[in-house]
Amino acid sequence: MTSLTDSQLLRYARNILLSNVDIAGQEVLLGSHVVVIGAGGLGSPVLQYCAAAGIGQLTIIDDDCVDETNLQRQVIFNEQQVAQPKAEAAAAQLRQLNSAITLNAKTERLEAGNVDGLLQGADLVIAGTDNLASRMLANGYCRAHSIPLVTGAAIGTSGQITCFDFRQQNSACLACVYPDESENLSCAQSGVLGPVVGTVGSLMATEAIKLLLNIGKPLTGRLLVWDAMSMDWQNFNYAKSPGCKVCGEN
Amino acid sequence: MNTITVKFFARLREQSGVDAMDLEIGDMTKLSELIAQLQDQHQDWTILQQKNLMAAVNHSMITDDCLLAAGDEVALFPPVTGG
Numbered sequence: 001m002t003s004l005t006d007s008q009l010l011r012y013a014r015n016i017l018l019s020n021v022d023i024a025g026q027e028v029l030l031g032s033h034v035v036v037i038g039a040g041g042l043g044s045p046v047l048q049y050c051a052a053a054g055i056g057q058l059t060i061i062d063d064d065c066v067d068e069t070n071l072q073r074q075v076i077f078n079e080q081q082v083a084q085p086k087a088e089a090a091a092a093q094l095r096q097l098n099s100a101i102t103l104n105a106k107t108e109r110l111e112a113g114n115v116d117g118l119l120q121g122a123d124l125v126i127a128g129t130d131n132l133a134s135r136m137l138a139n140g141y142c143r144a145h146s147i148p149l150v151t152g153a154a155i156g157t158s159g160q161i162t163c164f165d166f167r168q169q170n171s172a173c174l175a176c177v178y179p180d181e182s183e184n185l186s187c188a189q190s191g192v193l194g195p196v197v198g199t200v201g202s203l204m205a206t207e208a209i210k211l212l213l214n215i216g217k218p219l220t221g222r223l224l225v226w227d228a229m230s231m232d233w234q235n236f237n238y239a240k241s242p243g244c245k246v247c248g249e250n
Numbered sequence: 251m252n253t254i255t256v257k258f259f260a261r262l263r264e265q266s267g268v269d270a271m272d273l274e275i276g277d278m279t280k281l282s283e284l285i286a287q288l289q290d291q292h293q294d295w296t297i298l299q300q301k302n303l304m305a306a307v308n309h310s311m312i313t314d315d316c317l318l319a320a321g322d323e324v325a326l327f328p329p330v331t332g333g
Contacts, residue, residue, distance in 0.1 A: 042333045130333040155332035158260035178329055179313050180302035192332060223311060225327055227260045230269070234259065236325065238311040 003027055008100075012054050020215040026054060032212050033057040035122040037110055037138055039086040040064075041197030042128030042152055042204060044076035049205035050126075051094040055212070057102040058094065061118055062086040062129075063109035073194035110134040115141050126208055127151040128201060132181055136246075139174035142166050143247060148211045149174070152204040157193050157228040159200035162238075163207050163219045175246035177223055177238050196228050251276060252320030256288070259327035262297045275318055281305060282315045284324065297328050304329055 002009070002023045008030070015021045015029070034055050036046055039062040050058055064086050066077045074086075081089040087105035094103055106118055110129070115137045119125060125142050127135045127149065135151055142149040143166050151174060152161035164171050175181075203224070210216045225234045242249050251274040258266050275284060285305065289298055297303070305312050306325040318324065 038333045040333050128333045130331070132331045135331070153330040153332055155330050156261055156264070158330060160330045176313070177311065178302075178331075180329070182302055190332075197333070225259055227263060229264065232259070234309070234325065236306040236309055236311045238313075241313055243314065 025213045029054050030056040032123045033121055035059040035119050035125045037061045037127045038129035039090040041073040042201040044074045045198050045201035046126055046205045051098045059104040060087045060090050061106045073197050110137055122147055124148045124208055143173050150204050150207045152200045154197045154200040155192055157196055159226045161203050162223045165220045172240040173247045176241040176244045254322045256324045261328050265297050266295045279318050280315050302329050
């Protein structure tokens with residue numbers, strides 16, 4: 001017997017028709033709690049697809065407010081929401097998309113002092129924030145608590161995405177891939193094409209669903225590098241780094 | 251001498267205007283030496299000068315250093331952290 005109601009069976013029918021999702025997979029999604037760090041260009045499609053897919057609980061972390069310059073790519077927001085806190089504004093939009101899921105809006109910046117409280121209870125974390133420091137905090141927490149982490153980034157007309165399944169022993173970590181923690185150009189400094197963040201965010205949501213359901217071949221041990229201008233997709237393999245300052249042997 | 255291929259991606263490809271180039275390297279040339287050589291030859295490619303430039307050899311990422319061999323394909327690209 002399924003725990004899904006008739007309404008849920010109808011609503012999620014196109015998920016359930018997929019043989020590797022099925023009713024059991026939909027039940028997993030409905031019972032999952034995903035924390036999304038950053039409700040911006042990447043967070044927009046991440047949140048929309050996660051809410052639409054029926055992920056039962058979403059926590060949205062962003063300390064910023066909607067700015068008019070965000071509307072070019074952060075498609076979860078509308079003109080009436082300019083100046084509102086992004087986490088609250090995104091949650092309001094998602095409530096209209098899926099009123100049956102639980103939404104937690106946190107207008108805070110992820111920092112060492114609040115990371116434990118903000119990420120507590122997560123089944124999976126998605127990092128789409130615009131700074132490496134927050135990603136590294138999420139990396140540390142997820143590694144310590146054996147929670148899968150999906151991380152993606154985009155700037156200009158290119159993007160990168162990878163996953164760390166910390167449920168697996170000896171998983172590499174974010175610091176294995178990005179050993180240099182110096183910050184790079186932000187979208188505010190160098191510009192970014194809207195559909196580029198939309199595409200990378202959509203891939204992040206796809207990877208999150210795969211990891212939650214343990215289906216397919218997630219982007220673990222591989223960094224996907226996408227150059228939209230040449231429309232070139234490359235997978236670069238990586239392994240746990242013995243010299244990693246977070247998970248290395250020393 | 252050994253021929254290798256160097257490929258540029260994303261903002262590095264855009265800035266250099268080069269997708270790929272074949273280069274001759276000596277025996278026992280390290281990845282770090284290749285990058286230093288490119289940086290010296292193309293000082294106007296500022297993204298190439300970034301100290302956190304990412305590199306892969308034959309589709310495997312290299313975070314430390316390694317020796318290059320004839321036929322290797324080296325990929326260079328900048329890190330991306332925007333969101």
